[in-house]
Amino acid sequence: MEQIIKVKSLAKFFGNYPALEDVHFEVNKGETFGFLGPSGSGKTTTIKILTGQLLATSGDAFVFNQPTASLNKAKYRRKFGVLTDNSGLYDRLTIYDNLKLFCDLYDVPAKRINNVLEMVNLENEQKKMVSKLSKGMKQRAQLARAFLHEPELLFLDEPTSALDPANSKHIYDGLRELTKGGTTIFLTTHDMHEAETLCDRVAFLHKGKIQLLDEPKKLRRQFSDSSLQVLLKDGRELLLPGGPNGAKALYEHMQADKVVSIHSNEPTLGDIFVGITGRELV
Numbered sequence: 001m002e003q004i005i006k007v008k009s010l011a012k013f014f015g016n017y018p019a020l021e022d023v024h025f026e027v028n029k030g031e032t033f034g035f036l037g038p039s040g041s042g043k044t045t046t047i048k049i050l051t052g053q054l055l056a057t058s059g060d061a062f063v064f065n066q067p068t069a070s071l072n073k074a075k076y077r078r079k080f081g082v083l084t085d086n087s088g089l090y091d092r093l094t095i096y097d098n099l100k101l102f103c104d105l106y107d108v109p110a111k112r113i114n115n116v117l118e119m120v121n122l123e124n125e126q127k128k129m130v131s132k133l134s135k136g137m138k139q140r141a142q143l144a145r146a147f148l149h150e151p152e153l154l155f156l157d158e159p160t161s162a163l164d165p166a167n168s169k170h171i172y173d174g175l176r177e178l179t180k181g182g183t184t185i186f187l188t189t190h191d192m193h194e195a196e197t198l199c200d201r202v203a204f205l206h207k208g209k210i211q212l213l214d215e216p217k218k219l220r221r222q223f224s225d226s227s228l229q230v231l232l233k234d235g236r237e238l239l240l241p242g243g244p245n246g247a248k249a250l251y252e253h254m255q256a257d258k259v260v261s262i263h264s265n266e267p268t269l270g271d272i273f274v275g276i277t278g279r280e281l282v
């Protein structure tokens with residue numbers, strides 16, 4: 001499998017402060033990789049290193065098999081798109097004119113603008129000046145800009161933090177379409193629902209280190225205690241332990257035709273993270 005990002009023993013110190021320490025991971029082509037962690041855990045620092053905006057203190061980071069320090073060369077810039085807080089749009093231009101400017105810069109046909117505006121649900125706002133946009137509209141305009149040139153790799157730093165659920169869902173559908181076409185996505189988020197919905201694999205970052213890395217469903221299974229939540233017809237909710245004792249109790253309730261529903265008691269990604277770090281993802 002082709003690896004688009006490779007990171008080995010990566011460390012970044014700001015003065016004496018270790019923002020990242022001994023970070024290792026790979027991201028495969030076409031994968032949506034979630035980089036999750038609480039505020040200040042080093043997510044944006046990692047994106048900045050991977051996009052060539054910041055130098056690592058030590059370790060190796062390769063994107064498209066190139067050391068990330070060389071990514072600011074024009075031939076690589078064309079291959080990736082970035083959405084961060086500061087992905088600059090010109091305030092005094094309309095959404096359309098901003099995108100047109102980037103089309104000229106990246107040699108993209110202007111007809112692509114309508115496609116990306118549709119993907120971010122901004123077709124009807126394209127004549128609005130960026131300075132007049134709501135926070136959510138601005139975030140969607142930045143997203144449109146990030147995938148305007150159909151990059152092979154997208155870095156999305158909290159792409160839906162300012163969006164309502166309907167717009168988030170619309171964006172998720174668009175991102176899934178992109179990955180179907182082979183785009184690789186490196187996503188940071190605080191939103192565990194977003195991570196479960198979009199990500200093929202997730203890494204949990206805490207105190208500058210990756211604490212866990214796997215597919216969401218495998219992590220949920222790994223941290224499940226195999227207990228079952230059982231709702232009975234008399235309104236009682238039981239939590240039955242895994243193993244023979246739980247199975248025996250469940251069998252008796254089912255034989256007596258008392259059971260309305262049975263659910264596995266798997267933890268959410270948020271539960272797992274809080275369990276590991278002892279803090280909320282905020």
Ligand SMILES: Nc1ncnc2c1ncn2[C@@H]1O[C@H](COP(=O)(O)OP(=O)(O)OP(=O)(O)O)[C@@H](O)[C@H]1O
Nearest residue numbers: 014017019037038039040041042043044045046282
């Ligand atoms: N230029 C800088 N100079 C000094 N310290 C910095 C600098 N940039 C980041 N840091 C520190 O490095 C740590 C990681 O910051 P980073 O922005 O990567 O976190 P994050 O996980 O993206 O947080 P958030 O979810 O709040 O965006 C923080 O403690 C931050 O204060």
